[in-house]
Amino acid sequence: xxxxxxxVILAAGxxxxxxxxxxxxxxxxxGKPLLWHVLQTAKSLQPGKIHVxxxxxxxxxxxxxxxxxxxxVEQTKRLGTGHAVMQALPHLEHASQVLILYGDVPLISxxxxxxxxxxxxxxxxxxxxxxxxxxxxxxxxxxDKSANITAIVEHKDATLVEQKISEINTGIxxxxxxxxxxxxxxxxxxxxxxxxxxxxxxxMLHADGVPINCLLASDPEEVVGINDQKQxxxxxRKYQRALADNFxxxxxxxxxxxxxxxxGELTVGSNVxxxxxxxxxxxxxxxxxxxxxxxxxxxxxxxxxNVTVKANCVIExxxxxxxCIVGPFARIRPNTFLxxxxxxxxxxxxxxxxxxxxxxxxxxxxxxxxxxxxxxNIGAGTITCNYNGVDKYQTVIEDGAFVGSNxxxxxxxxxxxxxxxxxxxxITQDAPQDKLTVARAKQATIxxxxxxxxxxx
Numbered sequence: 001x002x003x004x005x006x007x008v009i010l011a012a013g014x015x016x017x018x019x020x021x022x023x024x025x026x027x028x029x030x031g032k033p034l035l036w037h038v039l040q041t042a043k044s045l046q047p048g049k050i051h052v053x054x055x056x057x058x059x060x061x062x063x064x065x066x067x068x069x070x071x072x073v074e075q076t077k078r079l080g081t082g083h084a085v086m087q088a089l090p091h092l093e094h095a096s097q098v099l100i101l102y103g104d105v106p107l108i109s110x111x112x113x114x115x116x117x118x119x120x121x122x123x124x125x126x127x128x129x130x131x132x133x134x135x136x137x138x139x140x141x142x143x144d145k146s147a148n149i150t151a152i153v154e155h156k157d158a159t160l161v162e163q164k165i166s167e168i169n170t171g172i173x174x175x176x177x178x179x180x181x182x183x184x185x186x187x188x189x190x191x192x193x194x195x196x197x198x199x200x201x202x203x204m205l206h207a208d209g210v211p212i213n214c215l216l217a218s219d220p221e222e223v224v225g226i227n228d229q230k231q232x233x234x235x236x237r238k239y240q241r242a243l244a245d246n247f248x249x250x251x252x253x254x255x256x257x258x259x260x261x262x263x264g265e266l267t268v269g270s271n272v273x274x275x276x277x278x279x280x281x282x283x284x285x286x287x288x289x290x291x292x293x294x295x296x297x298x299x300x301x302x303x304x305x306n307v308t309v310k311a312n313c314v315i316e317x318x319x320x321x322x323x324c325i326v327g328p329f330a331r332i333r334p335n336t337f338l339x340x341x342x343x344x345x346x347x348x349x350x351x352x353x354x355x356x357x358x359x360x361x362x363x364x365x366x367x368x369x370x371x372x373x374x375x376x377n378i379g380a381g382t383i384t385c386n387y388n389g390v391d392k393y394q395t396v397i398e399d400g401a402f403v404g405s406n407x408x409x410x411x412x413x414x415x416x417x418x419x420x421x422x423x424x425x426x427i428t429q430d431a432p433q434d435k436l437t438v439a440r441a442k443q444a445t446i447x448x449x450x451x452x453x454x455x456x457x
Contacts, residue, residue, distance in 0.1 A: 004048055004093060004095060004096040004097055005045060005046075005047040005048055005096065005097045005098075005099060005117070006047060006048055006049045006050075006051065006092050006093055006096045006097070006098050006099070006177065007042045007045065007047045007049070007050045007051065007098075007099045007101060008051045008053065008085060008088045008092075008098060008099070008100050008101070009035070009038055009039070009042065009050065009051070009052045009053065009101045009102065009103050010053050010081060010084045010085070010100070010101070010102050010103060011023075011025045011035055011052050011053060011054055011055075011061065011102075011103030011104075012053050012054050012055030012056070012058070012075040012078055012084055013025070013055070013078070013103075013104060014055065014056050014057075014078070015027070015104075015227075017227050017228040018227075018228060018229060018232075019229070021057075022057070022060070023056070023057035023058070023060055023061050024103075024104055024226065025061060025103035025104055026057075026060060026061060026064060027226070027232060028263070029106050029226075029232065029235060029236055029239055030236070030239050030240065030243070030262060030263055031262070031263020031264050031281055032263075032264075033064060034103060034104050034106045034226060035052075035061065035065070035103040035106075036065075037106035037107065038101055038102070038103055038105065038106055038108065039052075039065070039068065039070075041101075041108060041109070041110050041113065042099075042101060044110045045099070045110070045113060045114070045117075047099070048093055048096065049071055049091070049093060050068075050069070050070050050071065051070075051071045051072075051073050051088045051091055051092075052065075052070050052071070052072055052073065052103070053073050053074075053075050053084045053085075053087055053088060054072060054073070054074055054075070055074070055075045055076070055078055056078075058072075058074060071091055073087050073088050073091060074087070075087050079189070079195055079196055080189075080193070080195025080196040080197055080198070081171065081195075081196070081197060081198035081199070082184060082187040082195070082196030082197050082198040082199075082200065082201070083187075083195065083196040084198075085100060085180065085184060085198055086184050086185075086187075086196070089177075089180060089181055089184065092177040092180070092181075093177065094177065095176070095177065095178065096176070096177045097117065097120070097174060097175070097176060097177075098174065098175055098176065098177050098180055099113065099116075099117065099172075099173075099174045100171070100172060100173050100174070100198070101172060102171055102172070102225060104225045104226045104227070105170070105171075105172070105223060105224070105225045105226075106226070106235070106239075107221065107222045107223075107224065107235070107238075107239065108172065108222050108223060109219075109222050112128070112215070112217060112218070112222060113172075115215060116128050116172070116173075116174055116215045117174050119213050119215055120174045120175070120213060121211035121212070121213050122211075123176060123178075123179075123210070123211075124175070124179075124205070124210050124211035124212060124213065125173060125174070125175040125179065125201075125202070125205055125210065125211075125212050125213070126173060126174040126175070126212075126213045126214075126215065127141075127149065127169070127172075127173050127202070127212060127213070127214045127215070128170045128172040128173065128214075128215050128217060128223065129141050129167050129168060129169060129170060129214050129215070129216050129217065130167070130168055130170055130216065130217040130220040130223050131166050131167050131168070131216065131220065132166065132168055132220055133166070135155075135163075135165065135166055135167075135168045136155065137155050138155060138168035138169065139152045139153060139154045139155060139168060139169035139171075139199055140152065140153050140155070140158055140162050140163070140165040140167065140168060140169070141165065141167040141168065141169055141214070142162060142165070143167075148206070148212075149202060149206065149212050149214055150202075150203065150206045151202055151203040151206065152169045152197075152199035152200075152202045152203075154191065154192070154193075154197060154199065156191075156192035156193060157191050157192050167216075169199055170217065170223040171198070171199075171225075172223065173198075179201075179205070179210070180201075183201040183204050183205065184198075184201065186201075186204060187200055187201070188200075221235075221238055237258070240260055240261055240262065241257060241258060241260075243260070243262050244257035244258075244260045245257065247266070247268065250268075251268075251270055251271070251272075252268050252272055252273075252274065253271070253272065253273035253274070254273075254274055255273075255275055255276060256276045259276040259277050260274065260276075260278070261278070261279045261280065262280045263279065263280060263281045264280060264281045264282040264283055264284065264299075264300075265282070265283045265284070266280050266284050266285075266286070267283075267284070267285045267286070268285075268286045269286060269287045269288030269289070269290070269305065270288045270289070271288055271289045272286050272287075272288065272289070272290050272291075272292075273290075273291045273292065274286075274292045275291075275292060275293050275294040275296075275311075276294045276295075277294055277295045277296075278292050278294070278295070278296045278297075278298065279296075279297045279298070280298050280299075281297075281298070281299040281300070282299045282300035282301075283300055284298050284299070284300070284301050284302075284303075285301070285302045285303060286303050286307075287303060287304040287305035287306070287307065287322065288305045288306075289305055289306045290303055290304070290305060290306065290307040290308070290309075291307075291308050291309070292309045293308070293309055293310045293311040293312075293313075293327065293328070294311045294312075295311050295312045296309055296311070296312065296313045296314075296315070296327075297313070297314045297315070297316075298315050298316075299315070299316040299317065300316060300317045301315050301316070301317070301318055301319075301320065302318075302319045302320070303320045304320060304321045304322035304323070304324070304340075305322045305323075306322055306323050307320055307321075307322065307323065307324050307325070307326070308324075308325045308326070308327075309326045309327055310325070310326065310327030310328040310330075311327060311328045311329075312327065312328050312329045313326055313327040313328065313329065313330045313331065313332070314330075314331045314332070315330075315331075315332040316332065316333060316334055317333075317334035317335065317336075318332045318333070318334065318335070318336040318337070318338070319336070319337045319338070320332070320338045321337075321338055321339050321340045321341075321342070322340050322341075323340050323341045324338045324340070324341060324342050324343065324344075325342075325343045325344075325345070326338070326343075326344050326345075327344075327345065327346075328345070328346060329346055329347045330344045330345060330346070330347070330348050330349070330350075331348075331349045331350070332344065332349075332350050333349065333350065333351035333352070334351070334352065335351070335352040335353075336350045336351060336352065336353050336354075336355075337353075337354045337355070338350075338355050339354070339355060339356045339357045339359075339374070340357050340358070341357055341358040342355045342356065342357065342358065342359050342360070343359075343360040343361070343362060344360075344361055344362075345360075345361065345362035345363060346362060346363050346364065347363070347364045348361050348362065348363070348364065348365045348366070348367070349365070349366045349367070349368075350366075350367045350368075350370075351367070351368040351369070352368060352369050352370075353367050353368065353369065353370040353371070353372065354370075354371050354372065355367070355370075355372045355376075356372050356373045356374035356375075356376065356399070357374040357375070358374055358375050359372050359373070359374060359375060359376040359377070359378070360376070360377055360378065361378035361382070362378075362380070363379075363380035363381070364380055364381050365378050365379075365380065365381065365382045365383065366382075366383040366384065367382075367383075367384050367395075368384050368386040368387075368392075369384065369386040369392050369393065369394045369395065369411065370384050370386070370394065370395045370396075370397065371394065371395070371396045371397070372397045373397060373398045373399035373400070373401070373417070374399050374400070375399060375400050376397050376398075376399065376400065376401050376402070376403070377401075377402045377403065378397075378403050379402075379403050379404045379405035379406070379407060379423060380405045380406070381405050381406040381407070382403050382404075382405065382406070382407045382408075382409070383407075383408055383409070384409045384411055385408055385409065385410045385411060386411045392411075393411035393412040394411055394412055395409050395411045395412070395413055395414075395415075396413075396414040396415065397409075397414075397415040398414070398415060398416055398417040398418075398419070398433065399417050399418070400417055400418040401415045401416070401417065401418060401419045401420070401421070402419075402420045402421070403415065403421045404420070404421050404422050404423030404424070404425065405423045405424070406423055406424045407421050407422075407423065407424065407425050407426075407427065408425070408426045408427065409421075409427050410426065410427060410428045413427055413428065413429065413430055413431075414430045414431070415427070415430075415431045416430070416431055416432050416433030416434070416435075417433040417434070418433055418434045419431045419432060419433050419434065419435060419436075419437060420435070420436045420437070421436075421437055421438075422436060422437065422438035422439075422440070424440050425437065425438055425439040425440055426439050426440075427439055
């Protein structure tokens with residue numbers, strides 16, 4: 001824990017260029033809001049307090065983070081970064097260090113911030129800069145002949161000479177609450193945007209001989225802010241590629257790491273392969289020797305060892321045990337448990353059900369609110385009729401049963417152990433164990449019937 005550290009996160013921007021009703025800091029990177037990423041890094045510094053400056057749409061922001069220990073400070077008028085920090089002044093602890101972060105700069109690293117704080121001069125200011133090949137739009141770091149920082153000039157106010165400077169201001173800085181209280185009230189709005197620039201205090205500090213240290217970011221991408229959907233999409237790909245590289249370094253097999261999307265928390269065992277266009281949300285665990293085929297969607301799933309998930313499956317809030325095979329084109333809905341060696345295949349849908357060991361439903365079936373024992377075979381086109389329009393009921397299929405194709409099981413109903421259900425049956429009563437049960441209308445051929453023909457035009 002850094003003694004007396006207060007962190008102020010500026011998150012009041014409307015995000016006009018996002019063209020969205022959602023506050024900018026709630027737009028997601030890797031499945032989490034931009035502000036969430038900044039808060040996680042901020043919390044890792046173990047500060048005394050975290051202050052978040054919010055503005056339009058702030059109720060949505062506060063609601064999302066209502067469980068976090070945050071001091072929320074409203075900025076009713078957006079008059080620039082300096083004005084935003086002014087709103088936090090009454091809340092800053094006395095004689096504290098103050099770190100300024102931004103809610104739309106999600107990839108700032110803990111290592112960089114720790115180094116910035118460590119290098120901050122006593123009773124001075126530490127500034128984080130970066131170098132971009134195209135610095136258009138960024139404030140420039142102005143230095144004298146001795147390389148001392150004398151000012152920061154915003155792009156719109158910069159001269160042609162200043163616009164050629166490649167070192168830019170990231171906006172991230174660390175200083176003392178005393179300096180902020182002394183210098184923020186001196187800011188003015190005499191600039192191209194008519195705002196109170198936080199960066200204007202740099203020139204004031206230089207003029208008063210207050211020490212200023214500057215840390216150059218080793219990776220410029222970690223200080224990139226988000227202003228529009230294109231920037232967000234570009235950063236998403238960079239973020240996902242960094243995740244992919246990290247997972248591959250630990251042994252995950254990715255045939256194409258550029259088509260890899262984790263929007264939550266992924267835990268993998270050894271010798272796991274994830275094919276292209278797999279989307280992972282929530283908390284997902286993949287056991288060793290498991291293969292995830294292309295175009296799958298996994299959300300809050302626990303998958304065991306030696307499991308094969310074939311192409312084009314949707315699996316949500318489910319547990320898949322060892323040695324199972326799922327897909328292709330299967331949908332596993334919430335509260336489903338597949339026991340060891342179970343198979344769910346082509347265009348089968350399972351919801352709120354347990355499928356026992358080595359049981360199989362391979363073709364175009366629907367199993368809802370069902371308890372299936374071990375070694376059961378579900379024929380193609382079988383459905384459990386679990387809903388009567390008002391209530392839902394359970395179907396029980398005991399060990400070793402065989403359900404023929406195109407069967408409807410009208411719940412509540414129980415299929416006994418090792419029972420056989422004839423194809424095309426509609427079962428409305430319990431079927432006894434070890435017996436063949438058939439429920440079909442008698443087949444008949446109607447004499448004299450003629451098929452209708454289209455009239456010729």
